[in-house]
Amino acid sequence: NAGVTQTPKFRILKIGQSMTLQCTQDMNHNYMYWYRQDPGMGLKLIYYSVGAGITDKGEVPNGYNVSRSTTEDFPLRLELAAPSQTSVYFCASSPRNSYYEQYFGPGTRLTVT
Amino acid sequence: DQQVKQNSPSLSVQEGRISILNCDYTNSMFDYFLWYKKYPAEGPTFLISISSIKDKNEDGRFTVFLNKSAKHLSLHIVPSQPGDSAVYFCAARPNYGQNFVFGPGTRLSVLP
Numbered sequence: 001n002a003g004v005t006q007t008p009k010f011r012i013l014k015i016g017q018s019m020t021l022q023c024t025q026d027m028n029h030n031y032m033y034w035y036r037q038d039p040g041m042g043l044k045l046i047y048y049s050v051g052a053g054i055t056d057k058g059e060v061p062n063g064y065n066v067s068r069s070t071t072e073d074f075p076l077r078l079e080l081a082a083p084s085q086t087s088v089y090f091c092a093s094s095p096r097n098s099y100y101e102q103y104f105g106p107g108t109r110l111t112v113t
Numbered sequence: 114d115q116q117v118k119q120n121s122p123s124l125s126v127q128e129g130r131i132s133i134l135n136c137d138y139t140n141s142m143f144d145y146f147l148w149y150k151k152y153p154a155e156g157p158t159f160l161i162s163i164s165s166i167k168d169k170n171e172d173g174r175f176t177v178f179l180n181k182s183a184k185h186l187s188l189h190i191v192p193s194q195p196g197d198s199a200v201y202f203c204a205a206r207p208n209y210g211q212n213f214v215f216g217p218g219t220r221l222s223v224l225p
Contacts, residue, residue, distance in 0.1 A: 004156070031211065042117065042202060042215030043157070050211065058212055090156050100145050100206060102213070104156030 002026055004105035006091050012111045013081040021076040021108050023091030029103070030096040032074040033058075034066065036087040037107075043090060049074055081112045116140045117205050119216040126223050132190040134219050136203030139184065143205040143214075148177060148188045151200045151218070160201075161188070193223045 007022045025032065030051050035043040035058075045058030049068040063085060065077040074093075078085060088109050092102040118137045126132045136146075144165045149157035163170040163177045163186065170177050176189045190197055203216040 033211075033213075035215075040122075040217060042119075042204075042217045044215070045212055048211050056211070059214070092156070100147060100162055100213075101159045102157075104149075104158070106154070106156050 004091055004093055004103055006089075006105035006108050008108060009106070010109045012113065013078075015081060015083065015112060017081050018077070018079050019081070019110075021078070021089055021091075021110075023074045023076065023105060024072050025074075025091075025093040025103070026072065027093060027095070027103065028071060029093035030071070031094040031102075032068065033092040033094075033102060034064070034074070034076045035090045035092065036060065036085075037090065038087050046076065046089075078110075083112050086110060086112045115217075116143075117203055117214050117216040119201075119203055119219045121219050122217070123220040123222070126193045126221065128195055128223055128225050129192045132188075132193045132197065132221055132223065134188040134190075134201050134203075134221065136186045136188075136216055137184060138186075138205050140205070140207060140214075141184070142207045142209060144208040145206040146177070146179060146186050147204045147206075147213075148175075149202045149204060149215075150197075151202060157202060190221075193221075195223050195225050197221060198223050 033048045034046040047066040049055045091105045147162040148160040151157040200218045
């Protein structure tokens with residue numbers, strides 16, 4: 001039982017490049033989330049999903065896209081990377097009957113230069 | 114516009130003593146509050162939660178108190194242990210969705 005896994009762990013992007021951050025959970029959780037954490041700040045919600053095929057915007061969705069074709073996977077797509085997207089990205093999941101108790105992955109540290 | 118505030122960036126406590134971490138919020142629509150602990154280079158780990166219909170929840174060494182009229186909650190750790198040294202995040206969920214809002218965190222150092 002690996003929990004929530006994220007790849008890659010680190011990535012450096014040039015301005016204007018695109019990439020996909022991968023997130024997979026093996027706990028059969030319905031809810032999945034993407035957060036970003038900037039230095040000295042709390043986590044900010046980018047997108048979330050309450051089940052396969054259903055996604056919704058969080059607090060800071062601009063510049064990102066998500067999809068949820070399976071229960072297990074919730075990839076985050078960055079189009080046209082900008083320096084403002086330099087951050088640590090965390091994926092999380094939670095079960096339907098305890099949706100407030102989120103299980104986080106180890107994070108992806110992204111630098112855009 | 115921070116809806117969840119943790120005004121102490123850091124806190125140092127002696128091992129065996131009580132640690133008190135504070136959190137204030139502004140949105141009266143929050144109905145669920147959580148505390149997470151985070152070690153360096155790891156994702157946050159859920160610690161304890163409290164519903165807005167309660168004023169106290171206890172789990173072992175950890176107790177969360179909620180004062181709705183003051184829009185304030187606190188996490189008490191008794192007794193504090195060196196392994197408790199981490200960043201603690203307060204988070205809140207509004208009753209209209211899944212938009213969890215996190216505070217900026219408080220770094221707790223428990224000194225042996």
